[in-house]
Amino acid sequence: MSIFPYAYRMIESFDLTHDESQISIYAGMLITAFAFAEFSTGMLWGRVSDRVGRKPVLIMGLTGTALSMICFGFARSLTGAITARALGGLLNGNVGVLQTTVAELVTKKEHQPRAYSIMPFVWCLGSIIGPALGGALAMPCDAYPALFARGGWFDTYPFLLPNLVCVIILFFGIANGILFLEETHAELKDRRDWGLDLGHLLKRVFGVPARGPYDDKSTAPGLGELQSLTMDDPPPGYRSTEGSPRMCSTVPIAADVERREEKENRGIGRTFNRQVVLIILGYAILA
Numbered sequence: 001m002s003i004f005p006y007a008y009r010m011i012e013s014f015d016l017t018h019d020e021s022q023i024s025i026y027a028g029m030l031i032t033a034f035a036f037a038e039f040s041t042g043m044l045w046g047r048v049s050d051r052v053g054r055k056p057v058l059i060m061g062l063t064g065t066a067l068s069m070i071c072f073g074f075a076r077s078l079t080g081a082i083t084a085r086a087l088g089g090l091l092n093g094n095v096g097v098l099q100t101t102v103a104e105l106v107t108k109k110e111h112q113p114r115a116y117s118i119m120p121f122v123w124c125l126g127s128i129i130g131p132a133l134g135g136a137l138a139m140p141c142d143a144y145p146a147l148f149a150r151g152g153w154f155d156t157y158p159f160l161l162p163n164l165v166c167v168i169i170l171f172f173g174i175a176n177g178i179l180f181l182e183e184t185h186a187e188l189k190d191r192r193d194w195g196l197d198l199g200h201l202l203k204r205v206f207g208v209p210a211r212g213p214y215d216d217k218s219t220a221p222g223l224g225e226l227q228s229l230t231m232d233d234p235p236p237g238y239r240s241t242e243g244s245p246r247m248c249s250t251v252p253i254a255a256d257v258e259r260r261e262e263k264e265n266r267g268i269g270r271t272f273n274r275q276v277v278l279i280i281l282g283y284a285i286l287a
Contacts, residue, residue, distance in 0.1 A: 060091065066166075
C-alpha cells in the first residue's frame with residue numbers, strides 16, 4: 001500500500017510523456033500489476049501449501065514481497081517498475097493460505113470470530129500506516145534536504161527509501177515466522193523444524209516461557225470438552241483436528257488424509273460449484 005501516494009510522481013519521473021491522462025493510465029497499470037499477478041497464482045500457492053506446509057509458503061510470500069520492493073525501489077523505467085510489482089504478486093498469493101492457517105490454529109467455534117477479526121484489523125492498520133509511510137519518505141532529497149544531500153543514492157533513486165523501510169519491517173516478519181510460527185498442516189506439523197527449535201532456544205536464553213496454551217493442567221480442557229472440539233465442525237473447507245497449536249490431535253490422522261485425498265480428487269467443476277461462483281461474483285461486484 002505504500003506506493004499509492006507516489007505512484008503518479010514515480011511515473012512522471014520516468015519522463016515517458018507529459019500528458020497527465022497518460023501518466024494516470026500508466027500509474028493504474030503499475031498498481032494493478034500486483035493484484036493481477038496475485039490473482040493468477042492464489043490457487044497455485046494454496047496447492048503448494050497442501051504439499052509443503054503453510055509455514056514455508058507464508059515465509060516465501062514475505063520474502064517475495066521484500067525482493068519485489070527492493071527491485072521496485074531501484075526501478076528506473078516503467079517496465080522495471082511493473083515487473084517488480086508483478087513479481088511481488090506472483091510470489092505472494094497466499095491470502096487463502098493465511099486464512100487456512102488461522103482456521104487450523106483455532107478450531108474452537110467460540111474463539112473463531114476473534115481470530116478471524118485479527119486479519120482485517122491488521123490489514124486496515126497497514127492500509128493506514130503504509131500510504132503515510134510512502135508519502136512521507138518518497139523523494140527524500142526534496143522533502144528533507146538537510147538530511148539527504150543531492151548526488152547520493154536517494155537522489156538517483158528517489159523512491160528507494162520507503163521501500164527499504166518496508167523491507168526492514170518485512171525482515172522482522174520473516175524472522176518472527178521462521179522462529180515462532182508453528183506448522184499447522186495436519187500431516188506435516190510433526191516434522192522437525194530447525195527454525196522453531198532455534199526460537200525455543202532463544203526463548204530459554206532470554207527467560208521467556210515456552211509453554212503452550214494448554215500446558216498448565218489447571219487450564220487444560222477436560223475429556224468432555226475435547227470430545228466437543230472434535231464433534232464441532234470448523235468452517236467449510238478447513239478440516240483441522242487441533243484446538244491449539246500445541247494440543248495433540250484427538251482424531252486419527254487417517255481422517256485428515258482421507259479428506260485431503262477427497263479434495264485433491266475433486267475436479268474443477270466440483271470445486272467451482274454454484275455457491276463458490278456466487279461468492280466470487282459478489283466480491284467482484286464489490287470491487
